Amino acid sequence: MADTKIAAYICRGCGLGERLSTGQLAKIAEKEGKAAIVREHDFLCSEAGVQLIRDDIEKQGATHVAIAACSRRAKTEAFHFPTVAVSRANLREGVIWCQPDTDAAREATQEMADDYVRMACDELKRMKVPAGNPDAARLRRLLVVGGGVSGMTAALEASKAGYAVTIVEKSGALGGWAAKLWKRTPAHEPFREPADTGVAALVAAVEADPNITVRLASVIARTSGAPGRFSVDIAAESGATATEAFGAIVQATGFTPYDAAKLPELGFGRSPNVVDQAGLEALARAAAAKGGPIRRPSDGGEVKTVVFVQCAGQRDDSGRHLPYCSGHCCATSIKQAMYFKDANPAVDTVVLYTDLRVPGNGEDFYRSGQSKGVVFSKGQVSAVEPSGDACTVRFRDLILDEDTAIENADLVVLATGQVPNAGVDIDQVPQDEPGQWRPDSRSVLNLAYRQGKDLPLLRHGFSDSHFICFPYETRRTGIYTAGPVRRPMDIAQAVEDATGAALKAIQAIENAAAGRAAHPRSGDLSFPIVRLEGCTQCKRCTVECPFGAIDEDEKRYPVFNESRCRRCGTCMGACPVRVIAFENYSVDTVGAQLKAVEIPDEFAEKPRILVLACENDAYPALDMAGMQRRVYSAFVRVIPVRCLGSVNTIWISDALNRGYDGVMLMGCKHGDDYQCHFVKGSELANYRMSKIDDTLKQMALETERVASYEVAITDIERLPRLIDEYAAKIGEIGLSPLKGFG
Amino acid sequence: MPGDAGMGDMADLNERALAKYRNDFLREVEERVDEGHWVKMCMQCGVCAGSCPFGPHWEHSPPKIFLMIRAGKREAVLTSDSMWMCTSCYNCVVRCPRKLPITTIMHGLATYAQRLGLAPKVQPTRDFSIIFWENFTRTGRANEMRLMLRLWFKEGFAAGVKKALSMRDLGLAMLRTKRMSPLEILGGHGVKDVKGFQAMIRKAKEIEDRRRGLSG
Ligand code: SF4
Ligand code: SF4
Ligand code: SF4
Numbered sequence: 027m028a029d030t031k032i033a034a035y036i037c038r039g040c041g042l043g044e045r046l047s048t049g050q051l052a053k054i055a056e057k058e059g060k061a062a063i064v065r066e067h068d069f070l071c072s073e074a075g076v077q078l079i080r081d082d083i084e085k086q087g088a089t090h091v092a093i094a095a096c097s098r099r100a101k102t103e104a105f106h107f108p109t110v111a112v113s114r115a116n117l118r119e120g121v122i123w124c125q126p127d128t129d130a131a132r133e134a135t136q137e138m139a140d141d142y143v144r145m146a147c148d149e150l151k152r153m154k155v156p157a158g159n160p161d162a163a164r165l166r167r168l169l170v171v172g173g174g175v176s177g178m179t180a181a182l183e184a185s186k187a188g189y190a191v192t193i194v195e196k197s198g199a200l201g202g203w204a205a206k207l208w209k210r211t212p213a214h215e216p217f218r219e220p221a222d223t224g225v226a227a228l229v230a231a232v233e234a235d236p237n238i239t240v241r242l243a244s245v246i247a248r249t250s251g252a253p254g255r256f257s258v259d260i261a262a263e264s265g266a267t268a269t270e271a272f273g274a275i276v277q278a279t280g281f282t283p284y285d286a287a288k289l290p291e292l293g294f295g296r297s298p299n300v301v302d303q304a305g306l307e308a309l310a311r312a313a314a315a316k317g318g319p320i321r322r323p324s325d326g327g328e329v330k331t332v333v334f335v336q337c338a339g340q341r342d343d344s345g346r347h348l349p350y351c352s353g354h355c356c357a358t359s360i361k362q363a364m365y366f367k368d369a370n371p372a373v374d375t376v377v378l379y380t381d382l383r384v385p386g387n388g389e390d391f392y393r394s395g396q397s398k399g400v401v402f403s404k405g406q407v408s409a410v411e412p413s414g415d416a417c418t419v420r421f422r423d424l425i426l427d428e429d430t431a432i433e434n435a436d437l438v439v440l441a442t443g444q445v446p447n448a449g450v451d452i453d454q455v456p457q458d459e460p461g462q463w464r465p466d467s468r469s470v471l472n473l474a475y476r477q478g479k480d481l482p483l484l485r486h487g488f489s490d491s492h493f494i495c496f497p498y499e500t501r502r503t504g505i506y507t508a509g510p511v512r513r514p515m516d517i518a519q520a521v522e523d524a525t526g527a528a529l530k531a532i533q534a535i536e537n538a539a540a541g542r543a544a545h546p547r548s549g550d551l552s553f554p555i556v557r558l559e560g561c562t563q564c565k566r567c568t569v570e571c572p573f574g575a576i577d578e579d580e581k582r583y584p585v586f587n588e589s590r591c592r593r594c595g596t597c598m599g600a601c602p603v604r605v606i607a608f609e610n611y612s613v614d615t616v617g618a619q620l621k622a623v624e625i626p627d628e629f630a631e632k633p634r635i636l637v638l639a640c641e642n643d644a645y646p647a648l649d650m651a652g653m654q655r656r657v658y659s660a661f662v663r664v665i666p667v668r669c670l671g672s673v674n675t676i677w678i679s680d681a682l683n684r685g686y687d688g689v690m691l692m693g694c695k696h697g698d699d700y701q702c703h704f705v706k707g708s709e710l711a712n713y714r715m716s717k718i719d720d721t722l723k724q725m726a727l728e729t730e731r732v733a734s735y736e737v738a739i740t741d742i743e744r745l746p747r748l749i750d751e752y753a754a755k756i757g758e759i760g761l762s763p764l765k766g767f768g
Numbered sequence: 769m770p771g772d773a774g775m776g777d778m779a780d781l782n783e784r785a786l787a788k789y790r791n792d793f794l795r796e797v798e799e800r801v802d803e804g805h806w807v808k809m810c811m812q813c814g815v816c817a818g819s820c821p822f823g824p825h826w827e828h829s830p831p832k833i834f835l836m837i838r839a840g841k842r843e844a845v846l847t848s849d850s851m852w853m854c855t856s857c858y859n860c861v862v863r864c865p866r867k868l869p870i871t872t873i874m875h876g877l878a879t880y881a882q883r884l885g886l887a888p889k890v891q892p893t894r895d896f897s898i899i900f901w902e903n904f905t906r907t908g909r910a911n912e913m914r915l916m917l918r919l920w921f922k923e924g925f926a927a928g929v930k931k932a933l934s935m936r937d938l939g940l941a942m943l944r945t946k947r948m949s950p951l952e953i954l955g956g957h958g959v960k961d962v963k964g965f966q967a968m969i970r971k972a973k974e975i976e977d978r979r980r981g982l983s984g
Pocket of ligand 2: 564568
């Protein structure tokens with residue numbers, strides 16, 4: 027590290043000068059931190075303060091800068107020095123704002139600050155400025171899989187933004203399900219009447235757009251590469267295959283209606299007069315083509331009574347049908363009832379629902395249906411019994427609490443749900459071994475990725491996204507889902523969804539070109555670097571990467587695709603031989619920090635608790651606790667981590683060996699309703715930590731010495747309490763017996 | 769209006785309504801009950817039922833009544849005592865997210881049931897309404913003394929005396945403040961043109977009946 031020149035800056039602003047001995051901090055930076063330049067400043071983030079740092083970089087040749095001031099989350103623009111490695115000692119939010127301003131607290135407060143300065147300097151010594159992503163490539167072309175409303179909208183939006191698009195559509199025509207509707211639910215004021223589907227106009231716009239190429243009757247036979255350089259084999263029904271390159275992909279493969287044949291108790295298949303919603307659209311289109319009213323399918327007779335059965339095979343808790351609500355079907359039934367009422371108000375239309383759910387502007391449409399005389403009854407249908415040309419619909423009236431029936435229904439319409447067209451479930455269908463890859467006809471994308479051929483699913487077969495923060499995202503960088511493949515939805519929502527996905531895809535193209543990470547570490551130029559000579563081919567990184575960024579070569583070595591990587595560090599946390607590192611974040615940078623902390627001997631009665639806090643939620647929550655001047659134990663030393671998934675167990679054993687009395691791990695919620703910004707990171711961490719008890723036992727330590735917490739960014743009150751409770755627990759079990767051995 | 773059609777008339781009206789609307793009770797209500805066209809707009813949220821101070825005493829809450837109308841439960845609705853529980857506090861109307869004039873509909877239903885002779889027979893609100901109507905249409909002015917006596921003694925002499933005793937303080941206070949005159953018992957005062965007034969009431973009823981299709 028001959029070319030390392032550390033410059034350390036101690037800020038005296040924001041009350042730091044009054045609360046801390048900054049002179050002592052400067053001395054620590056110089057003596058222990060080995061900083062060649064050490065400066066104190068009254069107001070470091072001011073123009074003069076920033077200029078001071080800039081001058082040291084430019085004129086004095088500082089290569090590494092330690093800023094002991096506010097949290098790394100504050101003043102990011104002022105302290106942005108892209109040409110050097112920068113570390114931050116959080117003396118404001120992390121020390122003076124979370125410690126009481128009393129004489130009694132002064133010593134412990136200063137000790138905290140001393141340690142954070144030591145940590146910042148030692149971290150710095152292991153850091154490098156990211157050199158840039160070798161995988162960077164720009165291809166301003168977008169692939170859209172699926173030619174329905176979502177796909178066409180995504181294509182048009184991307185084209186408007188200046189990107190070329192290819193739409194690959196499995197069937198022989200554009201339009202998808204929407205093209206099979208007679209009318210759609212209204213998307214515009216006053217939300218009263220069924221509206222034109224708009225599909226014809228959309229198809230015309232796509233066909234007229236010189237930026238958009240449409241490949242009908244084609245499927246994806248293989249997708250490999252990464253954002254900015256996807257290589258896709260498009261196979262036409264005719265047998266011809268073309269290989270094309272794309273920068274990003276939008277998957278808008280839509281849904282299939284739930285198979286109503288699974289609902290014989292509701293009469294489907296037992297009478298042609300029982301149809302699903304798609305079936306009714308077909309009847310409506312046929313009737314419109316003939317210019318007459320919708321007639322009874324069994325005999326062409328007049329329709330006098332129509333019954334709509336909501337939630338048919340949906341919101342089912344018996345485990346036989348769809349457990350979820352498809353969201354659009356209540357409004358669709360209202361629309362379909364209007365098909366009858368608008369043609370002839372004398373037709374009786376009854377909607378039997380358990381809860382009428384009309385999201386968006388559906389309330390107005392619902393009211394319009396009521397004014398037109400559509401009857402809504404809260405009832406749970408138990409059976410539809412066809413006999414001759416009529417059906418009896420038996421239901422439990424949930425308001426009057428009685429079993430009753432509608433006799434002589436000429437038509438019964440079942441509101442079945444949407445089943446996503448998401449390809450194969452990669453948890454069930456393992457990827458082919460390297461070198462033996464074959465396309466799978468059930469797959470949508472046929473990814474050559476090691477983790478499997480399609481996008482990972484979350485629940486009920488819908489593709490996984492970060493549904494709270496980044497809904498269009500999938501767990502494959504540069505591939506975005508839009509429309510009902512992502513979650514059940516109607517046309518209006520699909521249009522919005524497709525627009526969002528198109529913009530995300532464009533963002534991915536540009537990020538890939540610049541070698542930058544996508545969110546949540548947007549703009550990050552670091553990437554995982556693996557020292558393959560040390561790799562034991564254990565495959566843990568390949569398997570655990572939440573984003574499927576790592577492939578495997580034929581010799582079973584991991585192959586990193588930097589542009590697919592989100593920089594979470596889960597691979598780094600997984601690697602048992604610790605050969606994966608980022609230039610600015612590694613087993614060493616964190617290890618150096620935790621080793622920099624001075625551990626008082628057992629007679630000092632001052633425990634030390636290491637907190638490894640997720641930088642996305644837990645760390646900001648701690649900062650906010652400081653901003654609200656919430657006090658917590660001065661015994662903690664907090665190190666932010668990219669994701670709990672990046673925590674390598676070596677950090678924990680190192681800390682315990684050095685005499686820390688406890689380790690708190692703070693990450694995001696995991697499970698089906700996860701909040702982890704890297705989707706699987708906290709879950710994997712949780713799994714790894716469940717094994718830590720054995721290690722603790724081997725070290726003859728109490729299992730309480732390592733504790734994991736699920737934390738949300740809103741836990742501003744809870745976190746200080748957790749810390750204090752944990753400190754009290756450590757007080758109970760006593761100081762670590764390992765002090766002085768590390 | 770209450771009381772002035774004979775039982776035979778009422779049965780006849782009911783028969784004719786049944787024949788006219790067959791199973792379509794909703795349409796019957798829409799055409800013949802004040803604000804009846806609002807019934808279809810109820811979305812069964814139950815806010816009105818939860819807001820009603822008499823809520824627990826209703827056999828069928830307003831959303832149930834509306835649902836029963838939609839389900840064609842004509843007899844159950846018209847013979848129900850529920851609409852008669854409404855005290856016109858208007859809490860429900862203020863709160864209904866669908867802006868239904870619930871109070872008016874309730875009174876409309878009660879009146880219609882009474883016209884058809886289907887209203888429940890022993891129902892205090894109904895009894896009071898009839899007594900009140902007869903009392904004040906006689907002279908065009910309410911006669912508190914007679915109204916009070918009729919109410920007290922409607923269940924017989926002994927019950928009347930008992931009630932009169934229990935209400936003694938209120939009655940005396942009304943006499944003292946001249947809110948009620950003992951002389952009223954002799955017939956009391958009325959509007960100047962009683963005949964003209966009664967003709968007006970008859971005409972109003974005729975118009976109303978024609979509008980509602982009740983005149984035959
Ligand atoms: S685990 Fe995270 S850091 Fe590692 S390759 Fe995958 S996305 Fe990148
Ligand atoms: S986790 Fe480490 S040892 Fe295992 S395959 Fe990946 S790089 Fe190699
Ligand atoms: S509040 Fe209005 S909409 Fe709700 S149940 Fe009552 S009448 Fe119906």
